[in-house]
Amino acid sequence: MTTVALSELDHRLTRLLAGTGLDHADAERLATYFVDAEASGRTTHGLQRLAGVLDALEAPDRAPRPTTRRHSPSVWSIEADGELGLLAVQRAVDTALGAASPTTSVIGVTGFSGTTGALGYFTEQVARAGHLCVCIVACESGVAPAGGIDPVLGTNPLSVSFPASPDPVTIDISTSALSYGTLQLLAHAGKDAPPDTVIDHEGRVSLDPFAADTGAQLPMAAHKGYGLALMIELIAGTMLGAKAGRVAVPGSDGLLLLTAPVDLFRGEDIVATDAARLLAEVRQSRPTDPARPVRVPGERSALARRTSRAAGSVEVDPALWKALVCRTDPR
Amino acid sequence: MTTVALSELDHRLTRLLAGTGLDHADAERLATYFVDAEASGRTTHGLQRLAGVLDALEAPDRAPRPTTRRHSPSVWSIEADGELGLLAVQRAVDTALGAASPTTSVIGVTGFSGTTGALGYFTEQVARAGHLCVCIVACESGVAPAGGIDPVLGTNPLSVSFPASPDPVTIDISTSALSYGTLQLLAHAGKDAPPDTVIDHEGRVSLDPFAADTGAQLPMAAHKGYGLALMIELIAGTMLGAKAGRVAVPGSDGLLLLTAPVDLFRGEDIVATDAARLLAEVRQSRPTDPARPVRVPGERSALARRTSRAAGSVEVDPALWKALVCRTDPR
Numbered sequence: 001m002t003t004v005a006l007s008e009l010d011h012r013l014t015r016l017l018a019g020t021g022l023d024h025a026d027a028e029r030l031a032t033y034f035v036d037a038e039a040s041g042r043t044t045h046g047l048q049r050l051a052g053v054l055d056a057l058e059a060p061d062r063a064p065r066p067t068t069r070r071h072s073p074s075v076w077s078i079e080a081d082g083e084l085g086l087l088a089v090q091r092a093v094d095t096a097l098g099a100a101s102p103t104t105s106v107i108g109v110t111g112f113s114g115t116t117g118a119l120g121y122f123t124e125q126v127a128r129a130g131h132l133c134v135c136i137v138a139c140e141s142g143v144a145p146a147g148g149i150d151p152v153l154g155t156n157p158l159s160v161s162f163p164a165s166p167d168p169v170t171i172d173i174s175t176s177a178l179s180y181g182t183l184q185l186l187a188h189a190g191k192d193a194p195p196d197t198v199i200d201h202e203g204r205v206s207l208d209p210f211a212a213d214t215g216a217q218l219p220m221a222a223h224k225g226y227g228l229a230l231m232i233e234l235i236a237g238t239m240l241g242a243k244a245g246r247v248a249v250p251g252s253d254g255l256l257l258l259t260a261p262v263d264l265f266r267g268e269d270i271v272a273t274d275a276a277r278l279l280a281e282v283r284q285s286r287p288t289d290p291a292r293p294v295r296v297p298g299e300r301s302a303l304a305r306r307t308s309r310a311a312g313s314v315e316v317d318p319a320l321w322k323a324l325v326c327r328t329d330p331r
Numbered sequence: 332m333t334t335v336a337l338s339e340l341d342h343r344l345t346r347l348l349a350g351t352g353l354d355h356a357d358a359e360r361l362a363t364y365f366v367d368a369e370a371s372g373r374t375t376h377g378l379q380r381l382a383g384v385l386d387a388l389e390a391p392d393r394a395p396r397p398t399t400r401r402h403s404p405s406v407w408s409i410e411a412d413g414e415l416g417l418l419a420v421q422r423a424v425d426t427a428l429g430a431a432s433p434t435t436s437v438i439g440v441t442g443f444s445g446t447t448g449a450l451g452y453f454t455e456q457v458a459r460a461g462h463l464c465v466c467i468v469a470c471e472s473g474v475a476p477a478g479g480i481d482p483v484l485g486t487n488p489l490s491v492s493f494p495a496s497p498d499p500v501t502i503d504i505s506t507s508a509l510s511y512g513t514l515q516l517l518a519h520a521g522k523d524a525p526p527d528t529v530i531d532h533e534g535r536v537s538l539d540p541f542a543a544d545t546g547a548q549l550p551m552a553a554h555k556g557y558g559l560a561l562m563i564e565l566i567a568g569t570m571l572g573a574k575a576g577r578v579a580v581p582g583s584d585g586l587l588l589l590t591a592p593v594d595l596f597r598g599e600d601i602v603a604t605d606a607a608r609l610l611a612e613v614r615q616s617r618p619t620d621p622a623r624p625v626r627v628p629g630e631r632s633a634l635a636r637r638t639s640r641a642a643g644s645v646e647v648d649p650a651l652w653k654a655l656v657c658r659t660d661p662r
Contacts, residue, residue, distance in 0.1 A: 072434045077596050103403045104435050108596050132566060148625040150616035160558075162565045169565065171558035203619045221552040227491075227502035227628040230613065234493045234500065235463060238605040241597055248612035249605045265408050265439050266572055274569040274580045281579035282561065285481035288534045294479040297558040 001315035006308065009316070010035045012328040013050075020057040026087055033086055033117055038316055039308035040301040044181035045118035047320040054327075056084060056114040066111075068095060074105045077240065080112035080252075088112035089122050089135075089255060096259045097129055103264065108240040109255040116255060119159035120172035120298065126259050127161035127168035130268060134258040135159045138237035141246040143176045144216035146226035149203035151216035152246050154253075155180050156232040161298070163262050164275050170298030175229040176217045183209050183217065332646035337639065340647070341366045343659040344381075351388040357418055364417055364448055369647055370639035371632040375512035376449035378651040385658075387415060387445040397442075399426060405436040408571065411443035411583075419443035420453050420466075420586060427590045428460055434595065439571040440586040447586060450490035451503035451629065457590050458492035458499035461599060465589040466490045469568035472577040474507045475547035477557040480534035482547035483577050485584075486511050487563040492629070494593050495606050501629030506560040507548045514540050514548065 013031035018024050030053070037046035064083040068091070070076050076095050080088035092107040099105050116122075119135045126133035139154035157179070159172040174180070177197040186193055187209035200206045200215040219225030235256060237244035242254025262271045279296050287294050308314040344362035349355050361384070368377035395414040399422070401407050407426050411419035423438040430436050447453075450466045457464035470485035488510070490503040505511070508528040517524055518540035531537045531546040550556030566587060568575035573585025593602045610627050618625050639645045 071596060075434055075595055103406055104437060106435060106591065106595060132570070145613055145616060145625045147619055147623060148613075148616045149619055152613055152616050160562045162562060169561065171555075171562060173555045173558060177552075199619075203617070220555055221508075223628070224502075224504045224551055227504060230500065230609075230628065231491045231493060231502060233609060234606055238602050238609060239463070239593055239596055241601070241605070244605050244609040245612040248608040260437065262570055264406055264437065265402060265570055270572070271569050274572070274575050275565055277579040278561075278564060278569060278575040281576040282476055282479075282483055285476060285479045285483050286534070288478055288480055288530075292478060294476045297554070297561065 002318045002321045003313050004316045004321055005313045006035055006039060007312070009038065009314065009324075012324055016054070016324070016328050017057070020054065021062075022057060029090055030084070030086055033090075033121060035314075036121060036305065037118055039305045039314050040121075041304035042118045042121070042301060043317070044179070044185065045115070045121075047316065047324065049115050049117070050320070050324070053084060053086065053114055066091060074099070074103060075107075076105070077108040077110070079110055082111060082113050085112040085114050085116035085253070085255075089116050089119070089257075092255070092257045093122050093125050096126055096131070096133075096257060102261065104258065104260045106259075107257045108236070109257070110240050110242045111252045112255070113252075116253075118172060119157055120161065120170045120301070122257075123159045123161035123172070124168050124170050124298070126257075127163045127170070130163050130263075131259040131261050132163070133159075133161045136232045136236050136256050138233045138235075138240075138242055138244065138254045140243075140253065142180060142212065142217050143219055143226075143229060144199060144203075145230070146219055146223040149199065149201075149216065150246065153219075153226075153229045153233055154243075155217065156229040156236075158228070158232065162275065163272070164279060164296075165272065167302035168298060169275075169279065169296055170301070173220075175220055175225045175232065177220045177225070178217065180217070183212055333649045333652045334644050335647045335652055336644045337366055337370060338643070340369065340645065340655075343655055347385075347655070347659050348388070351385065352393075353388060360421055361415070361417055364421075364452060366645075367452060367636065368449055369645045370636045371452075372635035373449045373452070373632060374648070375510070375516065376446070376452075378647065378655065380446050380448070381651070381655070384415060384417070384445055397422060405430070405434060406438075407436070408439040408441070410441055413442060413444045416443040416445050416447035416584070416586075420447050420450070420588075423586070423588045424453050424456050427457055427462070427464075427588060433592065435589065435591040437590075438588045439567070440588070441571050441573045442583045443586070444583075447584075449503060450488055451492065451501045451632070453588075454490045454492035454503075455499050455501050455629070457588075458494045458501070461494050461594075462590040462592050463494070464490075464492045467563045467567050467587050469564045469566075469571075469573055469575065469585045471574075471584065473511060473543065473548050474550055474557075474560060475530060475534075476561070477550055477554040480530065480532075480547065481577070484550075484557070484560045484564055485574075486548065487560040487567075489559070489563065493606065494603070495610060495627075496603065498633035499629060500606075500610065500627055501632070504551075506551055506556045506563065508551045508556070509548065511548070514543055 017027035123133040155174040155176040192207040193209040236254040240254040243251040348358035454464040486505040486507040523538040524540040567585040571585040574582040
């Protein structure tokens with residue numbers, strides 16, 4: 001791994017992204033995202049995705065004009081008009097935070113292009129402002145229903161963040177047995193997929209991660225993951241007017257963000273006290289392996305981020321770093 | 332199995348429940364619930380739970396006075412004051428439906444006693460009125476965190492219903508690998524628990540379903556189910572002031588119901604059309620077993636209910652039926 005100063009990483013990214021003609025503030029937003037993804041160890045959604053983002057930004061005649069529409073005091077939709085997923089989701093977060101709604105708010109996003117990144121990055125921002133945040137995405141199809149062969153549904157991820165000290169509790173999971181990113185990592189490392197994660201085009205369980213490309217991924221926890229994936233596709237797909245199914249309803253991916261202040265029912269302080277007690281009980285509960293204490297979801301990322309920030313640097317994959325240097329420092 | 336007329340089942344149940352001193356309308360509500368649970372094949376939450384409900388109703392000095400408080404135009408909490416879970420959840424549903432909120436509504440319920448029943452029965456009622464409905468429950472602890480031994484978390488179920496024709500799509504899942512009801516069925520049938528569903532008090536994987544009583548159940552899909560269970564406990568536990576953890580925050584179970592009209596972003600008709608197309612694609616997709624078409628969640632229950640209603644009768648477990656007859660027809 002190559003040790004890279006966070007400031008240099010941020011600087012190079014901002015310059016590179018601004019060089020695509022992107023608005024400077026947006027270039028900074030994206031750079032902040034990528035730096036945080038690396039610093040917090042979310043590398044499957046970090047620099048590895050940069051090339052794809054640059055491809056999307058360098059498409060000809062690109063001039064997205066996202067529009068935000070308020071449907072009711074607490075409901076918005078954003079038609080991203082081809083804006084990058086990463087920026088469109090940030091727009092949704094900013095809309096939610098700007099609303100400072102005393103109750104729930106719901107924001108739907110459609111028409112974005114490219115990756116949305118690690119959803120936990122976005123839900124955490126809302127949680128740091130004292131709101132519970134749930135985010136679901138109906139995305140490109142690749143997952144078969146339980147008992148089925150055809151990849152009708154997306155990996156349809158779900159992220160939830162809950163305010164806590166010093167960091168929010170955050171889950172960020174696909175409803176498939178493996179996320180597509182994990183499957184790609186296995187494929188490129190020449191490793192087998194775990195059993196019951198992939199089927200081939202005839203529906204036979206396969207250990208070949210590439211088989212998912214012509215066959216399908218399987219849902220997590222069989223019918224439970226299938227049910228969740230279908231619900232996400234109904235909500236973030238059909239309610240928003242985004243894609244639903246592989247062929248049934250064409251459209252872009254759909255994303256729905258739901259926020260609610262944690263003091264919806266009772267004071268923020270007492271909720272925080274009770275949450276801290278619950279999290280302490282979880283952390284202090286007996287681990288199966290004495291060397292590996294029970295973790296709270298999101299803790300690993302938060303710890304990695306703190307360590308990186310304290311050091312002022314992060315360990316980056318050498319090939320990805322070299323590619324970034326070449327792009328920003330051509331000789 | 333014993334064939335029982337739905338009308339006789341309903342009549343006997345209403346009489347028996349009213350005989351406990353329960354308000355007649357509440358006795359009818361409960362009878363309707365139990366008849367539907369049997370008719371729709373949700374037998375783990377049907378007559379099998381009647382004895383427990385009767386025990387709760389026959390407790391001395393029982394006179395619950397539930398109170399409903401409106402926190403904001405779309406947020407309510409219900410303190411059930413020991414009212415039966417089944418009636419308290421129905422109260423939450425009626426509050427949501429009565430509100431006819433043009434946007435989301437959120438209802439928290441605490442202080443109920445005994446089972447909430449099959450959550451899908453309640454979320455479906457909301458979906459039949461054109462609203463998406465999500466229900467989560469933070470319930471009695473019995474599930475270990477991923478990588479842990481101690482049963483810190485509840486089986487914390489999640490039900491979601493989405494309006495569709497002729498019946499809503501409904502999922503109703505525990506976030507544990509097995510629901511507690513399923514585990515009990517295995518235990519009493521002398522069957523093994525599937526691998527990776529139960530650990531003993533030392534954290535060793537066990538095939539003995541009874542081991543969960545001194546050990547713990549495992550979450551579904553390892554860290555994913557653990558993450559969902561913890562989030563449900565933070566939301567329906569700490570936000571509402573209900574139990575959180577095994578010892579950290581004592582209290583009753585907590586239930587949260589969230590509703591949103593499906594036309595939050597665009598017309599109900601177009602949402603219904605897109606949902607129907609998605610569901611048709613799912614149903615018409617290739618099954619792994621040609622004899623078993625891919626099903627939409629909730630379809631099996633809906634079909635069983637239609638069949639029972641058409642026949643005017645339902646097949647009931649003979650022992651449970653005999654117990655009901657003895658209680659209502661003593662000689």
